[in-house]
Amino acid sequence: MRGSYQVIDGGYLDIDLAVIYSRTQKxxxxxxxxxxxxFEFDAAEAGRYKVCFGNKLSTSAAKKVQFSIHAGRVDELLENEATEGLADKLVLSLGRRVSDLKEQEEYLRRRSERHQRTTESTSSRVLLSSLCEAFILVAVNLWQIYYLRRFFEVKRIL
Structure with missing residues (x-):
């Protein structure tokens, strides 16, 4: 059994994963x-396996998780002597590779979307901080002009 997961959105983008054998809770x-x-493991015993995602450390932030799980014996079928036909082995091998490529493409698409969201968020923060900086700069310049005019005013005492 093999699988992959990725936190797409929420909090610090971290999550816990546990794969548990249902009968023994191991x-x-x-x-x-x-x-x-x-993750990848060989199922030693027949039965149900639970895949659990945990969010204990960040209970205030909901998280969105994308995952895929593949169960099967493609590798065993490829290595097995019973599958003697070259065409059968070729079809199984190509099927596994196409599945891996599809999963990799989906992973890269999700990652690209997340990076785009991060870039947009960063650029909006930079814009906001630049506007604040410009406002503060104009305010300081106006105060300096006012202060210097008062400093160089000629005061007449009668």
């Missing part, structure tokens, strides 16, 4: 505070 895979990751 944790097979465990990742802590990861933004994205992959």
């Amino acid at each position: 944790k097979i895979v465990e990742h802590f505070r990861q933004e994205e990751g992959n």
